[in-house]
Amino acid sequence: MSISRRQVLVGGGLGVLGGAALLVPTRSIDAKSISRLAPGDMPRPFQTALTQAPILQPDSTGIDPVDGAPVRYFTLTEMAATAAILPRLKTPILGYNGMFPGPTISLDQGTKAVLRVRNQLPAVHPFDGHPLTTSTHLHGSASLPQYDGYASDITSPGFRKDYRYPNAQPARTLWYHDHGVHYTALNVYSGLVGQYHLHDPLERALLPQGRYDVALSISDAIFAANGTLSYTDDSHSGLWGDVILVNGRPWPVMKVQKRIYRFRILNCCISRSLRPSLSTGDPVTFVGVDGGLLPLSQTVGSWRHSSAERYEILVDFRKYSTGQRIVLRNLSNPNNVDYDYTNRIMAFDVTDEPVDVSDPTWNTIPAQLATNNPVMALSPSEARKVRKFRVKRDDVTNMWNINGETWQDVISSGYKRVIADPGLGDVEIWEFENSSGGWFHPLHIHLIDFKILSRNGRPPFAYEKGPKDVVYIGEGETVRLLMKFGPHKGRYMLHCHNLPHEDHDMMVQFRVGPEDNFDPNDPITAAPATWDG
Template identity: 65%
Template sequence: MAISRRQALILGGIGIVGAGIVTVPISGVSAKSASKLSDSDMPRPYRTPLTLAPPLSFQTTVDANGVKTQHYTLTQRLATAQILARLRTPILGYNGIFPGPTIRIDKDTRAVVHLRNQLPAKHPKLGYALPTSTHLHGSASLPQFDGYANDLTLPGFYKDYQYPNFQPARSLWYHDHSVHFTAQNVYSGLAGQYLISDPVEKGLLPQGTFDVPLTVSDAMFAADGTLGFDDRQHSGLWGDVILVNGKPWPVMKVQRRIYRFRILNASVSRSYRFTLSTGDPVTVVATDAGLMPAAQTVGSWRHAGAERYEVLIDFRKYAAGTRVELRNLSNDNNRDFDNTGKIMAFDVVADAVNTADPTWNQIPSTLASSHPMDLTSAAATKTRKFRIKHDDVTNIWTIDDLTWEEVIASGFKRVMADPALDTVEIWELQNSSDGWFHPMHLHLVDFQVLSRNGQPPFPYEKGPKDVVYVGERETVRLLVHFGPHRGRYMVHCHNLAHEDHAMMLQFRVGLGPDEADPNDPITSSPALWDPVQG
């Protein structure tokens, strides 16, 4: 069978021959559903209690210098999940669950995650090979521990990922990042939250039971309960079932107090515009990379794939028995269905509130400054401009007409930018299309959103970010400090269908094009054979 140049580059870059993809077609924008479930198997909103991913256990060591390290083990494996009432759904899961276990860790405590790939050789339904590369999204990790797309761990192998955790408190997440199959692997379940705390955040915001991670995604199902996958010729995947922590449209019981919700959009393509059914505002207190300088009160907010927003919802004003819904007003160029306007519900209960906890009734207005938010444009030494495009002939997504295939073909030397270590630059991202929005993610760095179409960023964006929503006909300007590490890091669209086909490039910090790289992301810390199978 003849293959195209692009296919040859994909197979050469991954080193493994993959198989075709089975899809479940979906109807147009006004369709009632995308799933092929019978009416009796189709889940209904607000019938299932919210569940939380369990915390991941660890062992602690302290070295001779007093440095504390927490050691974790995660195993990627094929499993089934009870998403639907009567049917089991096969998933790929960290420790066999979706979302994966939640990792909570204090700032300046190092972590080593022993990541085992115990997946089958090929995806049981979609047929492609299953090497993986795990990215801790939002962590300033060394290149070899960053989940570089071609740094692959084959089934039967493991890799020890080292994370420094020296950044201020923030909501991170870990997910698969393997070259050209990130969308399928994340959609199949390879995602989980990783939360860093520090004394400032602990003193300002609710903790424990009242600090709630919410991982929001969408899915479509075949008649037998398996996940359907249709990325509509690489444009995007939009399911008709909204999942929160792996459950369809769940319900959470809440006390009459203030709660903190860490909302992660883990959808392959869908963006949301969240709002409360009561019309009451929420208070945004943190963005992707941590606390905002000042809290922002908003009635709704636009939330793209991979973005994290931490919001406070005040349930004090509601009588016991009140139901408050988190809804989705959606955005342009999503594909919406009968119930994609619903996310989850909160049922207010009459349980006694612990008023000794000062966060029960406090909404702080001043939070914490951080390095990217302290920067000014005067610190920038260079401005770079990038155009986000789609090639209608090849159906490939590009940044400045370049793709990850060109990076592979160059022996991983080709870069879109080569900032010096500890320099500040302005990056301008332009989306000239009316038909697509793009959540753009820069690895390694946090940044400040300077402007959107020449106007100030939205109020809820006025905090440190690592993903920026570049909407239709929008131009955003970012202020970026490049550090703290040298090496090569990826930039890509977090519509994962776009990333895989092939809207991803890389930048190189503090190294010349032919300079030896002690932290080469592929060769300096390769995966090893796992002697313990199963």
Template identity: 60%
Template sequence: MAAMSISRRNFLAMGGFGALAAATLTAPLSSISAKSAPVLDGSKLKPYLLAFTRPPFLAPYRTGINPLDGKPQNFYRITQQAAVASLVPGLKTRILGYNGIFPGPTISINQGTHAVVTMRNQLPQSHPDFGTPLATSTHLHGSASLPQYDGYASDTTLPGFRKDYLYPNFQPARTLWYHDHGVHYTAQNAYSGLVAMYQIHDPVERALLPQGEFDVPLMVSDIQLRADGNPYYDDRGHSGLWGDINLVNGVPWPVMKVKRRIYRFRVLVCGISRAFKFRLSTGEPLTVVATDGGLTPRAIPVGQYRHANSERYEVLIDFSRYRAGQRVELQNLPLDNNTEYGNTRRVMAFDVTDDAFDRNDPTALRLPTVLANSEPMTLTRAMAKTTRRLRVERQNGDWKINGKSWADVIASNFQWAVANPGVNDVEIWEIENKSGGWFHPLHIHLVDFHIISRNGQRAFSYEEGPKDVMYVGENETVQAIMRFTPHKGRYMVHCHNLPHEDHDMMLQFRVGLKEGEADPNDPITSARPVWDAPAA
């Protein structure tokens, strides 16, 4: 097979490692097409046939003490590898997985315990279905990590290399997730399975919310498959990909058996484009108790709520309301500019049982009301040093912010930034989406923020908690207030509709640094990957 020529774009996507590493990519990008085979009609698949499963927890292979602050430190090893999964009965699907599974293993850790995660890229040189290069960058979404450990898009690790990521875990309890963030190919890599959950616990959250068996991850995504079972990828001219098969923890429309008590669900939409509007088939409320950055000040009952990809909402469902033998569905109501198929309005089902549980557990039968405040929720307009305005739009086929894109960042040798707040500065960012044709889930790295207005009105009730992603709907203008802390350095802001991010709705901001100033935490050069072993 002819070796592919390396364009500037692909060279930068691989972190500029050099011609030797680049020459190992042997499959032309155009040689493999995910559109070349017949497509499976997912709408003909019958929901609620398969049992609900949970991703496994990953245990540290070693524990120790952090030499800088004397706090506990866990060490983990994760391998990115190509594998085969059974997503649909009777078919095998090629995936990319952390430790070869989709979703990847969950890391659960206590606040204040450091984590060192060695991420090994043992993927093939190019994607087995799409032909795209498989240089990766791992982002722990929701962590205030140093820039060199934040998954900066152009800080990529080639197949055969590994990188150690250091996570401080000082933030309050929250649901995070780790996923690929490799420049220009995040969508294909996340779509193929490079997604996993990460949980930080603290004493406040443990006392207020269900734990263990009753603390349940729901990683919701969607996919389209070819007739042979392998992934079909068509992002419709980089507008987005909306699959016809809904997955929860990698299982299509699963059924979960539940006891007649309160459960906590950590809901993460980890698909690449689709947003959901969740509700229960019975009309009973979902009680929101946490958002992206942790606990809300108060519990918030909602009949339905809108949930974009990459947002996290933790909700309580009280199954004591239902009789044993009753089925309750988690449903998805249609939203503008999603593509709907025969069964995309269904997500999963809960079958209520009369199995015993510990009635002395204080979280079992009583819904909380008052939870915990957080720093972003205390910020006021009077504290803001400035208001910055960002406009999300499409120009000549590329997705842009204020008329700029990641190509402009690359052209400036990664120096140009859309904003330059100082460390500990409080700012208001206003995001305007004049488009009637697209919504944009905008993610701001490093910070937690509070959404203070939506089209000049109060935010939705369920958004009244610390956030790091804002759903900027069609013709909406959203304001959020945030403090830029604790690190200096360069961080990304981008749309989390991943085809939009890849083409090319992503910029950077610079905290506490002047343009061109020496940066000890340079996101590309200060913590480089090292040679590991040839990828199989």
């Protein structure tokens, strides 16, 4: 078919992440492919096995002298490496401990973590020469501002920073990723992502554990002819790759027993949204969202899944025949760019491996889960204020903004400018209107979980009826969110998680509590990076 194309330079073949010149189709037009790989190098669906990232082991353990809580000490090193993604070629990446995705961190609620992140990356990124400074964000954690991955709190190559995580929240799927100012998209796309699992007694009792608790980190990519990643953000609009990766493998296959499995699905594409469904037409059961377990499980046939959202689902393989293949499809959503094989994600092959029936979760789908979650117990009548926000694009500058404000405005103010100033413990309603025609926006609010009240005046989707920290705002949609601010005071970010939008420049900040002359938790100065000598 005939499509309009434009020339975009992506990388110069330099350093660890070489690239190539690439012709890029305009947005919202289906095309066969975009990668420049030779036919024998282009991966095809269902030719490789699903793998799991290793669990990161602590360097040491200890006790917090203040409250007596257990502490685990970990180290992650950001470094350049290569990954075996393609059939015959190696792909240079940036990875935590040299892996993509990075190792999974798994902890129990109440066990604190100190995560030392060492920046051992090259001095500059070869795509565009930007300095490879980083800022690590544990997405979903109620961290103090100086440990939250504040975009301008950067760690330079050769330096390190210790991040402290309280892990006091209920069980949930979190993830850690780079949040470096203005280059988050490139750094995340290059591989700086990993999952982080927080457990509690309720979740352990109700849901599958161990090998039946499966992390799925979904991303997409474009490849140059030599196997390196190619990058374009289409005038700051977004990147949509033609190769779907799950845990760093193209369209993998997982062998499953005839039992119930739990899948922690993270969309870590930097722009693409997904609409997953099973090829059998059978529904799945939603048990968890960004902020933890749902109050009640929800049966869903397909769902919109934007960048940075995490959904935990149960899939019942008991009904299928030995040897049967079930495909996790991608039905896509408006305002994506789709290719030949982006309509599928991965596959499951049913085996006759014996099932351990002594594990009660093998055939149990709980109806009730976290029925006393405080976020879901909030009532609109508790709100002290209603704030309205509009997300849109400036067609002259190609820059994105929230209520006309950008991160550059924050920088220019000496990091003082805020778009909202709720008090500690305040309950508020925030309303977001998407007036940028032709786009969807996954909005992320740091620090807190929220309850979705409505979408265009209607109830939220069934799978959204739990505590969230990212909300999908489709074209022409207005969503209302209810939230309580805490447990910390200080400055936190609000931004679009289509990462090219965030970088150009759809990010602002809010402040919880009054402005102090001296802020002991200043996100840039309170816990600076130190030389990693």
